[in-house]
Amino acid sequence: MKTIAMYALTLSPFAAVGQKVGTLQTEEHPALTMQTCTKRGCTTEDKSVVIDANWRWTEDGKGTNCYDGNLWNDELCPTTQAGAEACGENCTVEGASYESTYGISASGSALKLGFVTSGANTNVGSRSYLLDESTSKYEMFYLKNREFTLDVDVSTLPCGLNGALYFVEMAEDGGLSEFENNNAGAAYGTGYCDAQCPHDIKYMNGEANVIDWVPTSANSGTGHYGSCCTELDIWEANSISHATTPHVCTVEGQTRCEGTDCGDNASGDRYNGVCDKDGCDFAPFRLGNQTYYGPGDEFVLDSTKPFTLVTQFITTDGTDSGDLAEIRRFYVQDGKTIENPTVTVGDNAYDSITDQFCAEQKSVFGDTDDFSAKGGLKAMGEVLDRGLVLVMSIWDDYDVNMLWLDSTYPTDADPSTPGVYRGTCSTDSGVPADVESENPNAYVTYSDIKVGPIGSTTSA
Numbered sequence: 062m063k064t065i066a067m068y069a070l071t072l073s074p075f076a077a078v079g080q081k082v083g084t085l086q087t088e089e090h091p092a093l094t095m096q097t098c099t100k101r102g103c104t105t106e107d108k109s110v111v112i113d114a115n116w117r118w119t120e121d122g123k124g125t126n127c128y129d130g131n132l133w134n135d136e137l138c139p140t141t142q143a144g145a146e147a148c149g150e151n152c153t154v155e156g157a158s159y160e161s162t163y164g165i166s167a168s169g170s171a172l173k174l175g176f177v178t179s180g181a182n183t184n185v186g187s188r189s190y191l192l193d194e195s196t197s198k199y200e201m202f203y204l205k206n207r208e209f210t211l212d213v214d215v216s217t218l219p220c221g222l223n224g225a226l227y228f229v230e231m232a233e234d235g236g237l238s239e240f241e242n243n244n245a246g247a248a249y250g251t252g253y254c255d256a257q258c259p260h261d262i263k264y265m266n267g268e269a270n271v272i273d274w275v276p277t278s279a280n281s282g283t284g285h286y287g288s289c290c291t292e293l294d295i296w297e298a299n300s301i302s303h304a305t306t307p308h309v310c311t312v313e314g315q316t317r318c319e320g321t322d323c324g325d326n327a328s329g330d331r332y333n334g335v336c337d338k339d340g341c342d343f344a345p346f347r348l349g350n351q352t353y354y355g356p357g358d359e360f361v362l363d364s365t366k367p368f369t370l371v372t373q374f375i376t377t378d379g380t381d382s383g384d385l386a387e388i389r390r391f392y393v394q395d396g397k398t399i400e401n402p403t404v405t406v407g408d409n410a411y412d413s414i415t416d417q418f419c420a421e422q423k424s425v426f427g428d429t430d431d432f433s434a435k436g437g438l439k440a441m442g443e444v445l446d447r448g449l450v451l452v453m454s455i456w457d458d459y460d461v462n463m464l465w466l467d468s469t470y471p472t473d474a475d476p477s478t479p480g481v482y483r484g485t486c487s488t489d490s491g492v493p494a495d496v497e498s499e500n501p502n503a504y505v506t507y508s509d510i511k512v513g514p515i516g517s518t519t520s521a
Contacts, residue, residue: 081122081152081153081154081242081245082244082245082249083118083119083120083122083155084122084153085120085124085155086157086158087156088155088156088157089156089159090109090110090111090196090248091109091110091159091166091167091172092107092108092109092167093167093169093170093172093510094106094108094170095108095170095191095200095512096170096509096510096511096512096513096518097511097512097513098512098514098518099513099514100514100516100517103511103517103518106194108191108192109191109192109196110159110165110167110189110190110191110192110453111196111247111248111250112157112163112165112187112189112250113187113188113250114245114249114250114251114253114263114264115250115262116157116163116184116188117155117156117157117249117250118154118155119153119154119155120152120153120155121137121151121152121153122153125137127148127151127152127269130276130279130280131276131277131278131279131280131281131282132274132276132282133148133269133274137152138151138152138269138271139271140271140274141271141272144269145268145269145270145271145272146242146267146268148264148268148269148271149242149243149264149268149269150242152269154245154249161178162178162180162182162184163175163184164176164184164187164504165187165189169508170508170509170510171506171507171509172189172453172506172507173504173505173506174187174189174224174453174454174504174507175455175502175503175504176222176455176457176497176501176502177497177500177502179501185493185497186454186455186456186457187454187455188253188452188453188454188456189250189452189453189454190247190250190451190453191450191451191510192247192248196248197234197248198233198234199231199233199234199235199247199450199451200450200451201450202228202448202449202450202451202512203445203446203448203449204228204374204445205374205376205381205383205385205442205445205446206374206375206376206381206383206514206515207373207374207512207514207515208371208372208513208514208515208516208517208518209371209372209374209510209512210369210371210372210509210510210512210518210519211369211370211507211508211510211511212367212369212370212506212507212508212509213226213296213367213368213370213506213507213508214366214367214505214506214508215298215299215303215364216356216364217300217500217503217504217505218298218300218455218503218505219299219300219301219499219503220299220301220467220484220486220487220490220491220496221299221457221458221462221463221467221486221490221491221492221493221495221496222299222455222456222457222463222496222503223297223298223299223455223456223457223458223463223466224296224454224505224507225296225297225298225455225456226295226296226452226454227292227293227294227295227296227451227454228292228293228295228449228450228451228452229253229290229291229292229293229449229452230290230291230292230310230313230314230315230444230447230448230449231252231254231290231314231449232252232314233448233450234246234247234252235247235248235249235250236252236265236266236315239266240267241267242267243267254288254289254315254316255288255289255290255292255308256289256290256291256292256309256310256336256337257287257292257336257338258287258288258289258318258322258323258324258325258334258335258336258338259288260283260285260287260323261277261281261282261283261284262284262286262287265286265288265315265317266286266317270284270285270286271284272284272285272286273285277459278459285319286317286318286319286323287317287318287325288315288316288317288318289310289315289316289317289318289322289336290310290312290315290336291308291309291310291336291440291441291444292307292308292310292336293307293308293445293449294307294340294342295370295372297466298364298466299463299466299467300355300356300364301355301356301364301467301484301486302344302346302347302354302467302483302484302486303344303354304342304344304347304466305342305343305344305372305388305414306340306341306342306344307340307341307388307414307432307438307441308336308338308340308432309337309432309437309440309441310335310336310337310435311335311436312335312336313447314447316335318334321334322335324336324338332429332431336435337431337434337435338431339428339429339431339432340432341414341418341419341422341432343388343390343401343413343414343418344466345402346482346483346484347483347484348402348404348406348422349404349405349479350402350404353402355485361399361402362394363394366394366395367394367506368392368394368399369392369393369394369509369519370390370391371390371392371518371519372388372390373388373389373515374387374442375388375389375515376442384438384442385438385442385445386438387413387414387438388413388414388438389412389413389414390413393519401413406418406422406425407424407425409421414438415438416433416437416438416439419432419433419438422480425479425480426479426480427478427479428480451510453507455503455504457491457496457497458491458493462491462492462493463486463491464483464486464488466483466484467483467484467485467486467490467491468483468485468486468488468490468491469481469482469483469488470483470488
C-alpha cells in the first residue's frame with residue numbers, strides 16, 4: 062500500500078461483489094492461535110482467519126457470476142445507482158477454499174500466504190483478517206501503552222513483492238449491522254478500508270461499486286467510490302527493504318469517499334483528501350542505513366532467516382489514557398536482541414517514530430507533511446483507543462512496481478537526494494508480470510502473534 066502506491070493487488074477471477082451468503086461452497090476459516098500477555102505470562106487463545114470478500118466468488122444463487130473477469134454482469138449489476146443497490150439483493154458471496162484456491166494455510170500459531178496459486182484459475186496474492194473466537198467478528202486490538210509482537214519470514218520475497226502486516230480501522234462486524242444489504246459481514250471478510258482510500262473495493266456500504274467502473278487488470282478495476290480509514294503499517298517488507306508507517310485520517314472508521322475526499326493522484330488531490338497517504342515511514346535504508354537490513358549475514362538483521370519484531374506504543378505519561386507519543390521497535394534473531402537503528406535526519410538522531418522525527422524527515426526529504434497536518438501521533442492514539450483490525454497480506458504492485466519500497470523512487474530523481482534511494486532493486490524491477498512468472502512460489506509467514514503491556518511479550 063502504501064506509503065506511495067495505491068494498494069493494487071491482482072485478484073482471483075472469483076472476485077466478489079455481493080454480500081448475501083451463498084450456499085454453493087462452504088466456508089471453513091483456517092484456525093490460528095495468538096497469545097495475550099500480562100506481566101505474569103501469556104495465555105494462548107484460539108482465533109481464525111478470513112479472506113477478504115474482494116477475492117470471493119459472487120453469483121446469483123444459481124451459479125451465474127455477478128462479476129466476471131474484470132466486469133460486472135450487466136443484467137444483475139447494471140452500472141447505475143439502481144444497479145449498485147440491486148446487486149446486493151441479486152448476488153451472494155460464497156465460501157472459500159483457502160489453501161487450494163488462495164494459497165493460504167495455517168498451523169498452530171503460523172499463517173503462510175503463498176503468492177501465486179494455480180488450479181482451475183490462477184490466484185495472485187491475498188489479504189486476510191484475524192477473527193475473534195465467535196468467527197463472526199474481527200479481533201479488535203487496542204494498542205496504546207501496549208506492545209505487539211510477531212515472528213516473520215520474508216526470505217523468499219524478492220524485489221517487487223510486499224509481505225504486509227498492518228492494522229486498519231474497519232468495523233468490528235465488517236459493516237453487518239450498519240448496512241442492510243450486507244448479510245455476510247466479518248465472517249466473509251467484508252468492510253475493508255485503508256488510508257489509500259482504494260477504489261477497487263467492489264462492494265461497500267451495502268452497495269456494489271459499479272458506477273464509473275474501469276478495468277485495471279485482467280481481474281480487477283476501480284469504481285466511483287473509495288473506502289477510507291486510518292492505517293497503521295506494522296511491517297511492509299520483502300527481503301531487500303522494509304518500512305513501518307502510520308497513516309492518519311480525519312474520518313472515524315470505514316468511510317466511503319468520492320471526489321476530492323478520496324485524495325486521488327489522478328485528480329491531483331493526494332493531499333486534499335481525508336487521509337494521509339504518504340504516512341510517516343521509518344525505513345532504515347531510505348533513512349541512510351544501508352547495512353542494517355537485507356539478505357545475508359553481512360546485515361545486522363538478516364532477511365534470509367526468520368526473526369521477531371516487537372512494536373511498542375508509548376504514551377506521554379506511561380498510562381493507557383495518555384496521548385500516543387512514540388512508536389518504538391526492536392527485533393530478536395537467533396536469540397539476540399537487535400535494537401532499531403539510530404539514523405541522522407537533519408541535525409538530530411532518531412531511533413523511533415515521534416512527531417519531531419516525522420516533521421524533520423518530511424522537511425529533509427522535501428515531502429509534504431500531511432501526517433502532522435492530519436493530527437500526527439495524537440490522532441493515531443485516538444484511533445488505537447477505538448480499536449483496529451489486523452490485516453495479513455502478500456501483494457505485488459500494479460501502480461509503481463513496489464519501487465517506493467525497494468528501489469530509487471521517483472525513478473527520474475537523483476538517488477543521492479535524501480529520501481529517494483529506498484533499496485537496491487533496479488528501477489525496472491517489480492513489474493507484476495515478471496514477478497508473478499519468475500517467483501510464483503514466493504510466500505510470507507506470520508507467526509506467534511502476541512499482545513500485552515510493554516515488556517510482557519518477549520523475554521529479550
